[in-house]
Amino acid sequence: MDAFQDHYPENVSHCYGCGSKNKHGHQIKTHWEGDETVTRFTPEPYHTSVPGFAYGGLIASLIDCHSTGTAAAAMYRQEGRDMDSLPAFRFVTGSLHVDFLKPTPLGELTLRGTVKEIKGRKVVVECTVFAGDVATARGEVVAVQMPESFGQS
Numbered sequence: 001m002d003a004f005q006d007h008y009p010e011n012v013s014h015c016y017g018c019g020s021k022n023k024h025g026h027q028i029k030t031h032w033e034g035d036e037t038v039t040r041f042t043p044e045p046y047h048t049s050v051p052g053f054a055y056g057g058l059i060a061s062l063i064d065c066h067s068t069g070t071a072a073a074a075m076y077r078q079e080g081r082d083m084d085s086l087p088a089f090r091f092v093t094g095s096l097h098v099d100f101l102k103p104t105p106l107g108e109l110t111l112r113g114t115v116k117e118i119k120g121r122k123v124v125v126e127c128t129v130f131a132g133d134v135a136t137a138r139g140e141v142v143a144v145q146m147p148e149s150f151g152q153s
Ligand SMILES: CCCCCCCC/C=C\CCCCCCCC(=O)SCCNC(=O)CCNC(=O)[C@H](O)C(C)(C)COP(=O)(O)OP(=O)(O)OC[C@H]1O[C@@H](n2cnc3c(N)ncnc32)[C@H](O)[C@@H]1OP(=O)(O)O
Pocket: 008, 012, 013, 015, 017, 018, 064, 065, 068, 090, 091, 092, 093, 094, 095, 119, 120, 121, 122, 142, 144, 145, 146, 147, 150
């Protein structure tokens, strides 16, 4: 299935969470299901916190990149544009809030995102992590369109 991350240009495909060119990263893949965005990810044994359960930093990382990808896709969708069209929308994380509701078991996880707000260069995304039918974590990300000057002081 065509994923948002498949449309990131090669020179920005090195992100640890979502870059297809980062062999050490999570390489998440996100797509639309109606008005929700969905990522499926199965943690490895080395993502353990307490034996049998996933490390919270991993959960936060998945929420982060799921949500920045969702922000970009939502902007394209709002403008009725294809994700390969120019100018490109690229988002970075302004803030990342995570509530860990229940221990998250090692096994297939499903992240479901919804867009709460689009305003100017900012998109607010809510994301819930499910293990089976159980919501184990919920996050909110403020994603901001990357300024031209990103990385320069
Ligand atoms: C480090 C490597 C990144 C590589 C990226 C390469 C490009 C790749 C592109 C595509 C591939 C996918 C990449 C996915 C990336 C994955 C996620 C990450 O890990 S990103 C890394 C962590 N994040 C940062 O390093 C941001 C550092 N911070 C900044 O650069 C700025 O602070 C920035 C851009 C976030 C905001 O600065 P302003 O000056 O451009 O924007 P202002 O005008 O202040 O804010 C715009 C709106 O956003 C809100 N906002 C900004 N920061 C906020 C915050 N911390 N909390 C809540 N709202 C915030 C503001 O209140 C404002 O909203 P109102 O218009 O007033 O409604």
